[in-house]
Amino acid sequence: MKHDKRALVARLRAALEGDLAAAHARARDAADAATHEENRAESDKDMRSTESSYIARGHSRRVAELEGALAMLGAMSVRDLERAAPISVSALVTVADGGREATYFLVPAGGGVDLGGVTSLSTTSPLGAALLRAVEGDEITRGGRTLEIVAVG
Numbered sequence: 679m680k681h682d683k684r685a686l687v688a689r690l691r692a693a694l695e696g697d698l699a700a701a702h703a704r705a706r707d708a709a710d711a712a713t714h715e716e717n718r719a720e721s722d723k724d725m726r727s728t729e730s731s732y733i734a735r736g737h738s739r740r741v742a743e744l745e746g747a748l749a750m751l752g753a754m755s756v757r758d759l760e761r762a763a764p765i766s767v768s769a770l771v772t773v774a775d776g777g778r779e780a781t782y783f784l785v786p787a788g789g790g791v792d793l794g795g796v797t798s799l800s801t802t803s804p805l806g807a808a809l810l811r812a813v814e815g816d817e818i819t820r821g822g823r824t825l826e827i828v829a830v831g
Contacts, residue, residue: 681770681781681783681795681796681831683756683758683768683770683783684756686783686793686796686798687751687754687756687785689791689793689794690751690783690785690788690791690793690798691748691751691752693788693791693793694744694747694748694751694788694791695748697744698741698744698745698748701737701740701741701744702741704737704740705734705737705738705740705741708730708733708734708736708737709734709737709738711730711733711734746787747787747788748788750785750786750787750788751785751786751787751788753786754767754768754785754786755767755768756768758831759830759831761814761830762813762814763813763830764810764811764812764813765784765809765810765811765812765813765827765830766784766810766811767784767785767786767801768783768784768785769783769784769809769830769831770782770783770784770796770829770830770831771784771799771809771827771829771830772827772828772829772830773809773825773826773827773828774825774826774828775823775824775825779828780797781795781796781797781829782796782797782798782799782805782806782809783796783797783798783799784799784800784801784806784809784810785798785799785800785801786800786801786802787800787802788800789802789803789806804820805820805825808820809827812827813827813830814827814828814829814830815827
């Protein structure tokens, strides 16, 4: 399980920064659409501008979420864990589910990104929370499945 954690953080930051740029563009477009004259209500039952404002608000929330994730990643300390150490943020964890193995990089935010053989896993996700403080050799049960922690680094 040899992976450069700093390189993983850099890849994750790059992915989130790309998502943030796209989210900014969508938020701008949605805000423009919400205030566009063609979206003005023509009757009291016309909901176009209300619906457009909901969409704009959702995109703005996504921008804030991504900015928060990037700030948390910037504050995250990256360290190597001893084999017997409890799993914490910045751990690389390999779990086995039956015959399949998956490796996760535990991060405070920005989970679900494929980092090239490693997937980022937010500590606030159900699996991420279940892995915290477990140690190599432990088994955890998630959704009726038993996962064995086969490596921690």
